[in-house]
Amino acid sequence: GLRRTVTDEFGKLGGANLIFVMPQAMVLRDGRWVRAKRYVPMTLKDLHLVQGVSDRIASTLPILDRGVEVRYRKASYQGRLSATMPAFIDAFNWEVETGRFLSDRDLKQRQAVCVLGQDVVEETFGEISPLGYEVKLDGVRHTVVGVMEERVILFNNWGDQILVPVTAAQRRLFGSKLINGLFIHTVEPDETAALVPLIEATLKREHGRDAEYRIDSGQGILDEIDHVILIMKLVTGGVAGISLVVGGIGIMNIMLVSVTERTREIGIRKALGAKPGTLMLQFVVEALVLSVFGGLLGVASGVGLGIGISQVIEHFAETPFPSVVSWSSVALALGISVTIGLFFGIYPAARASRLDPVDALSYE
Known part of the structure; x- marks a missing residue:
């Protein structure tokens, strides 16, 4: 939802078709901000100069x-x-x-x-x-x-x-x-990468090779936004991973308590001929049921929280901020829940299947 909102809203400004050009007084070199070799302020003459670089430039506007x-x-x-x-x-x-x-x-x-x-x-x-x-x-x-x-x-x-x-x-x-810089809109979004070096070369040819300019493309900004969103996903994924492990340990403890409380039941079933594999399957299924219900509850809570947050943002920010839930993300969440349940349910199930029937029947 965040990426769609940012992409759609940025698209209204030109999005990937946009190029920003600004003269630089300070530049970043080797991790330090240093004075530019030469600062050349821009005027409307530069605007008309850049507009003539290519017929693939739809418009050039001043930043002022x-x-x-x-x-x-x-x-x-x-x-x-x-x-x-x-x-x-x-x-x-x-x-x-x-x-x-x-x-x-x-x-x-x-x-x-x-x-x-x-x-x-x-x-x-x-x-x-x-x-x-x-x-x-x-x-x-x-x-x-x-x-x-x-x-x-x-x-x-x-x-x-x-x-x-x-x-x-x-x-x-x-x-x-003087003007502060230029907004340049290209005819097609995939043309910005080719036009950036042409624009820089044209300005340097006019003002000298030592003139410093900052030139950013809309596609570059979208790529940076994607990078930030990826980092956010990794961080939240890490937190979610820790929560899943803790939840898995909880499932394992619940199943161990269940095995302990049902020791006599397990002994009776074994005495009546129940095979270890059958008992193990029973407890694994119980662990899977717990994890699936937990996953469904988590998905419902996540969807509800997402819708609530989007509505709050839309109300106070007065801008569209849809909550987007894909079936693939729901399937992934449930798949992870099942995997966690299976992984942490195997040990209690194995322990139940290995109980000696004589010891189990005499357990108080």
């Missing part, structure tokens, strides 16, 4: 954001300013609810317009439609042209976003032509 105060009349809200471009909504699969998104004309003419997230609208305008009204972003007037639909991704509510044309933001809000 910071906190900002949104003010309308007496109402104010502390939101997140994102300076971006018209391709943003297609790249990140985010739709406009009312009005329109930023246009190429807004970008070229550096228009002081903005598109607001749902939380911004609720906190500053209430029930009023904000379209056509002016808000102040850190004191700078901008006209509201659109409102984005409600969105929560990976427990992160996007309702605090204020989206403005990057060209206008650089002039009016940042006072600089």
Whole structure:
């Protein structure tokens, strides 16, 4: 369930189609952070340069954001300013609810317009439609042209976003032509690995071989997530393994007590001709029944706990978090329970089958 949630939610942002590029001031070498050979800040010129690397790049967007105060009349809200471009909504699969998104004309003419997230609208305008009204972003007037639909991704509510044309933001809000980095979306997810070296080579050819850049792909991030989930599975598997051994020892002790309490019964059965193999099979079956019922109870508890946790997370995080139970995992759990019961039930069963009938009948 965790992996599906992370993969599905990350997919809404571009997922495996995504490449991040950021200039590096510090780099990790031999386990130590050291100053980069040369730090080269990025501008929109780099954005256009990278966009021309290959026709397999669907879009290239700037990374440029910071906190900002949104003010309308007496109402104010502390939101997140994102300076971006018209391709943003297609790249990140985010739709406009009312009005329109930023246009190429807004970008070229550096228009002081903005598109607001749902939380911004609720906190500053209430029930009023904000379209056509002016808000102040850190004191700078901008006209509201659109409102984005409600969105929560990976427990992160996007309702605090204020989206403005990057060209206008650089002039009016940042006072600089620099950007923090690039979001690059490829046409197909399997093309990121081939494009990463091309992008790095293009930037180094433009700025010099000693310029340092950090380039991460969405697929690389998904691989890291898989690695983390694998570690979590191994840790929880280790804990579960210890619990199973303890449970197995419990079954063995219960069966030993049962053998002791039923010693006279075993002696009578042996005196009537019961074979050691029959007695051993009886106690092994009893151990298996205990372990199977324990396994079924554990599966039911696990499923119920998983559903409960997922509902709690969905309620408080306001994001889908399904509890996924596969038949293979249920079969594996029951198979392990049966194996534990068989392994720890053999010794008590063997002990019962080896009892001497004379000693067993005289046992008090």
